[in-house]
Amino acid sequence: MQQFFKFVFASCLGSALGLLLLSFLGFSMLAGLAGSAAEAEKVTLKPNSVLELKFEQPIPDKTNNLPMDPFALEQKDVLGLTDMVKMIRKAKEDPDIKGIYINATYVLAGKASSSALREALLDFKSSGKFIVTYANYYTQNAYYIASVADSILLNPVGAVDFRGLSSTITYYKGMLDKLDVEMKVFYAGKFKSATEPYRFDKMSPENRLQVREYLVALNDIMMRDIAAARNIPEADLRRIADNFDGRGSDLAKQARLVDRLAYEDEAFELMKQRIGLSEKEKLNRISIEDYFSSKGPGTDFSVKDKIAVVYAEGTILDGAEGEEGDVYDGKYVKILRQIRKDDKIKAIVLRVNSPGGSVLASENIYREIQLCKDAGKKVVVSMGDVAASGGYYIACIADSIFAQPNTITGSIGVFGTIPMLDKTMKNKLGITHDTVLTGKHSAFGTPFIQFSPEEDRMIQERVERTYEDFLAKVANGRHLTRDQVHEIAQGRVWAGNKAKAIGLVDEIGGLDRAIASAAKLAGIEKYRTTDYPRTAKGLERFLEKLDKTRKDDDAIQSIIVRRELGDMYPIYKSMRDITRTRGIQARLPYEVMIF
Numbered sequence: 388m389q390q391f392f393k394f395v396f397a398s399c400l401g402s403a404l405g406l407l408l409l410s411f412l413g414f415s416m417l418a419g420l421a422g423s424a425a426e427a428e429k430v431t432l433k434p435n436s437v438l439e440l441k442f443e444q445p446i447p448d449k450t451n452n453l454p455m456d457p458f459a460l461e462q463k464d465v466l467g468l469t470d471m472v473k474m475i476r477k478a479k480e481d482p483d484i485k486g487i488y489i490n491a492t493y494v495l496a497g498k499a500s501s502s503a504l505r506e507a508l509l510d511f512k513s514s515g516k517f518i519v520t521y522a523n524y525y526t527q528n529a530y531y532i533a534s535v536a537d538s539i540l541l542n543p544v545g546a547v548d549f550r551g552l553s554s555t556i557t558y559y560k561g562m563l564d565k566l567d568v569e570m571k572v573f574y575a576g577k578f579k580s581a582t583e584p585y586r587f588d589k590m591s592p593e594n595r596l597q598v599r600e601y602l603v604a605l606n607d608i609m610m611r612d613i614a615a616a617r618n619i620p621e622a623d624l625r626r627i628a629d630n631f632d633g634r635g636s637d638l639a640k641q642a643r644l645v646d647r648l649a650y651e652d653e654a655f656e657l658m659k660q661r662i663g664l665s666e667k668e669k670l671n672r673i674s675i676e677d678y679f680s681s682k683g684p685g686t687d688f689s690v691k692d693k694i695a696v697v698y699a700e701g702t703i704l705d706g707a708e709g710e711e712g713d714v715y716d717g718k719y720v721k722i723l724r725q726i727r728k729d730d731k732i733k734a735i736v737l738r739v740n741s742p743g744g745s746v747l748a749s750e751n752i753y754r755e756i757q758l759c760k761d762a763g764k765k766v767v768v769s770m771g772d773v774a775a776s777g778g779y780y781i782a783c784i785a786d787s788i789f790a791q792p793n794t795i796t797g798s799i800g801v802f803g804t805i806p807m808l809d810k811t812m813k814n815k816l817g818i819t820h821d822t823v824l825t826g827k828h829s830a831f832g833t834p835f836i837q838f839s840p841e842e843d844r845m846i847q848e849r850v851e852r853t854y855e856d857f858l859a860k861v862a863n864g865r866h867l868t869r870d871q872v873h874e875i876a877q878g879r880v881w882a883g884n885k886a887k888a889i890g891l892v893d894e895i896g897g898l899d900r901a902i903a904s905a906a907k908l909a910g911i912e913k914y915r916t917t918d919y920p921r922t923a924k925g926l927e928r929f930l931e932k933l934d935k936t937r938k939d940d941d942a943i944q945s946i947i948v949r950r951e952l953g954d955m956y957p958i959y960k961s962m963r964d965i966t967r968t969r970g971i972q973a974r975l976p977y978e979v980m981i982f
Contacts, residue, residue: 430677435662437488438478439672442529445495446471446504448740448771449698450679451922453712463676468500468771469696469738469898474679475507479514481682485662486517488672489536490651494529497740497772498605499791499883501531503897505612508535517661521654524548525633530644531609534616540654541645547633549644551625552606554598558584567810571838573846575854576800579878585804597880604882605793619643692914693732694905696898697722703744703752703777711922714741716748722919723755727762733914734765734905737785738898743777746801746853752781753860760784765908769901770794770892775880776801779891780857783864786908789901790883790892797891799861800878801853803846808834865890 447453450467466474478484487508494501512518512535520533521540525547533539541547563570563585570585580594590598610628614621627633632642639645649657655670664670673681699714707717726732737756743749760766768774768782770790775798782788790796812818812835820835830836838846861872867890875881875889886892894900906914 430673430681432481432483432673432678432681433671434483435485435664436483436671436673437486437658437662438475438484438678439674440487440489440491441674442491442494442496446500447698447712448500448700448738449918449920449922451711452698452700452920454710464679466676466679467698468496468503470679470683471675472503472507474675474683475504475511477682478678479511479516484516486519486658487511488654488658489518489520489533490522490654491520491529491533492522492524493526494532496528498528498608498793499770499772501528502608502612502791502793505532505535506897508532509616512537517658519654519658519661521649521651527552530633531613534613538647538657539645540647540649540657541636541639542650543636543648545636547639547644549628549633549639550631551628552602552609554602556584556590556594556598558588560585560588567814569807569810571805571807571843571846572802573804573843573850574800574802574878575851576876576878578880579798579800579802581878582802582804600885601795601880601882604885608793617643686915688915690913690915691731692909692911693729694734694736694902694909694911694914694916695726695729695732695919696736696738696902696916697726697919698738698740699752699778699781700738700740700771703741703748703781705745705748714744714748714752716745716751718920719752720755723752723759726919727755727759727764732764732917733911734767734909735759736767736769736898736901736905736916737782738769738771738901739774739778739782740771741778741781742773742775743780743798746777746780746857749777749780753784756781756784760786765905767901767905767908769898770796770883776878780860783861785864787893787901787904788891789894789896789898789904790886791897792883792895794883794886794892795880796883796886797875797881798878799857799872799876801850801857802878803850805832805838805846806834807837809837861891 444465445453447465447467448469450464450470452467453465464470475487478487494504496504508518517538518536519538519540520536521542522529522533522545523542524545525533525541527548527550530547530549570582572582572586574582578593578597580591580597583591583594610621610624613619614624617624619627627642627644633639633644636645636648640648647653659666659668659670662670697719699719701713703714703716705717706715709715723735726735735756756766766785768785768788770778770782770788772794774782774790774794774796779796779799809820812820822830822833822836824830828842831838831842855869858869858872858876861867861876862869865872871890875891881889881891883892883895887895894904902916906912
């Protein structure tokens, strides 16, 4: 027996030592990875440097607030628009930065974000420093930003995709008919066209009217800005777009869309000449991500009063937590509740960049914003590329609303869709359904049992009640009557300037102006900003994923699908969000794809 206990003790001790050794090796490995990641972030800025912008990632409003691979421990920050603008402004005053180099074929940002970047670049130029751009091929959005440059260089066999804006909508009615799928559609607002892809095979007259109106407004802004930057009369620029004169490099140069046909090494030589470097001296280029790592904006923690900047970007969804870059009501209610109870936070700036989503989730966030106001917090909204439907729902209660001229907003309307699959199952698969009811509506909501006319009316009545509640909230927040709101609502979408003219927006301006307004309303002069939600990166994100349960499977799945689908991922995500969200929707009429 004594020998038995010796063996047992020895086995236990060996197992314990083995676990300790594995733990030590694991932590050593993680520490090494963390150290290497930290080492990679240390960047030394040299004199006579050029700040390089490549725009290789989608540009969120807040840094890292988008789905990121949790296993890429050394992944750099994906700079958000706010930090990108801050770093361009810092570079303007930095004696070590002599100019900016933009090398971008694509800029994955909306029109309002692109305008904000462009304004920051124009401000940078006012210091007398240069901006040089080069690309093998300029897409339209990339060219819009590149047009601010002193010198625009294009590859000799490249092109400039400059032809004016268009908007394309995909319709599924024909496919659904072939599959015998009947979509039960309920909506309020004649312009609420989110359900049209399931009902029609082309745009309704109302939708064509609203799309044309805001698309023309956005196109006018683009033409005006490029004409001013390139010193080309606007009428001539429109003719250049109509003729598609950027389709060849020689034509693009002849039309003055670019200054020079060259290769990238010649762009480097041009910048060396502008700085005054000799032929043998090296051109020091520092990416804006590395510049942020080395000289990111610091925080003066001695300042007690704070303004909370809450970034609500992405689809508004039900749930406590999920993929970064979406607005889950449980997560945002918790954030706003924390802000409400913080006496040092005197005001809130809600940065909205959302097409909307779940009415229930929007209502929960709206309620918490109201409680923040009741607690004495001033609330100002800053609209990004899109602040529509549910995005406007959570914005309308603010003390003041700021938007960019090319922000897309409004879409005050609601809808619900339910696919009926009984004919599909019977005609395509030979599967039928039968049921036993204990009440008149016991099978209500089942996609395999047709709704009765009474049940159709019940759903439509609920949609209309929700719409009336939406109108009442906007009327209360914007100090209008119900009928005044209904006149400009009905699901209609507006560009920022027009939204201001009809009373949906108070001022035209970006996030900085919204923050200054919040400070003024709160009566504070010295303050610091604190950003929400918190976003992790690298090792921290990896450890968070290890610590959580299967609810993170969706985030990992999204990363894999994003890699496979690339630019088509937003369409997939939009369809996925609609199918996952339960209840009535307050969502933008369709996935906005402006080319």
